[in-house]
Amino acid sequence: MAAWVKGNAADTDAAVDAAATLLATARTPVFAGLSAELAAVRAAYRLADRIGASLDPAAGDSLYAELGSISASGALTTTAPEALGRADTVLVIGKRPWDGDLVAELAKTKPVRGRAAGADRSVLSLGGSANGSSRHVAYGVGNASLDVAIGHLRAFVRGNYAGEEAFGDLAKRLLAAKFGVVIYDAGEIGEAGTDMLLGLLKDLAETTRVFALPLADPFQGRAVTQLAAWTTGQAPRVGFGRHLPEHDPWRFDSARQVAAGEVDAALWLASLPSPRPDWLGSLPAIAIVGEGSADARPETAEIVITVGVPGSSAGGAVWNERRGVIGYVEATGKAVADTAASVIAGIAKKVEEKGASC
């Protein structure tokens, strides 16, 4: 295990003590990243509650593109296994879904249960990368953004537009689906685009069954959302400054807070890979990062503590995208002594000893 304080190598206990001193004297600390196993995220929320910090996951913008829409109007969603088992029509929106292996798997299989069992499966794409690796029918969006294209398609589905244009053909295919699935990344199409897409699915639900399959972000945002919900009753961006969890996605956007000079200390939690915020070096900060990661170096922050990486050098509960649940992963290599959860618990204990206001 390695740790550094102000660029100098330190043992973990000394780094934990320095971190506690920094947080105990902070007025408005922020905990960012939260790309970690669930035990560590839980420890972070507990510590934030104690010292009045606010929290913002690395996946914040992408999460709220989806949560904002769902909170206002709800969604018809399904899971990857259901899509594989039942879908006769799959619409892939944007480029991000092509990064994983789900689309390829859908393209080479058929539905095996439900209304469409045994039928051929049509894979359609809207504004995708058309990489040619999977059999599919591609519909371009020209110069339009994805959200505008989704709206245009919806006008055809609703019957407000008609004709032989490409979107007219795509609308017919969706309306003819026995069990349709639309795969997308809310972060890629934005909140308004997500809202428009979910509205499109509700329009389709008037006559058939088409469901949303939003992709999870790669930074544990789905797991953080669940933990935040059962811990605070709110979505992830909460602040504990007034002794209760206040939810405010604008106010507790960590990048905005730092840019506005509202933050005097930060803790960046990333035992799993996560993009380091640009602002991390601009204020007193603690970085809890995975052992052996690119950020496990003294320049990352004022205080750097390395910890076990879930699924590699530590066990931990993390998001399983294929199953759409939180699941435990074992350490595949030699487990290290310190986990992110134990380090944060150590900081909390030291903060308590120092008598920080709470």
Added chain:
Amino acid sequence: MSTLTLRSEPVERIDLLNITPKALSSLSHADAAKLPVGTSRRGLTLGDIFAIKLDGSNSLTIEGGSARLDRVGAALSEGSIRVEGNVGQRLGEGMAGGSLMVTGSAGPFAGTGATGGIITIEGDAGDHAGGAVYAAKAGLDGATLIINGSAGDKLGDRMRRGIILVQKAGARVGQRMIAGTIVAGVVGDEPGYGMRRGTIVAGSHGTLLPTFAETGTPDLVFLRLLARSIGTLGAKNLDLLKGPMRRYSGDLATIGKGELFTPAG
């Protein structure tokens, strides 16, 4: 007139929810000074942030604004508040009546959920002015919002009722609008994305969405009534409504009962 004078730029965001003339009218100076307004564990009170002068009247002036003063005039139901300077997010959130005037600029979500009264911003407004906050049913909901400077993007996002008057606004004006009226000198690209009902009048506009269809230049009594209605508000965009207007219907991605008017010719 009661007065709150800002002592210095706040070191943290300040929440002025419930700091209204009515709420202050029944309080002694000492009790008012104890009202919690801070948002950190420091527990800052009204007296920590402002020098307080109370006279029990239904008008309040806040001297010396700051972009960190949130929810100014939120829950205002009667009387008036004047801010000499800037304010932060959610100006007049949920306001039900009275008048709210800001001589400087406002942060995002000005007028969100406001059901009555008049909000005037002499400077600029941030994104989502008259727009809905997270998980809210609607943005502006019956109040009148006047922005004499520029508004950011997504002006009137999910607004349900009321009028917004603005000189210039960014992209996606009237996004997901449920109903209501927006009159703007200039609007940016893609006005009315996802709007269901409501009216947008724009002197000029950026790129239009493919889901807005031109429906001619009808001579509508509604526009004359609108001109009369906003004339009483001292609106600067009245000239817009005097000439023939081209009408677009949209957003046809939704129920498509919204409309966008721009000068014909």
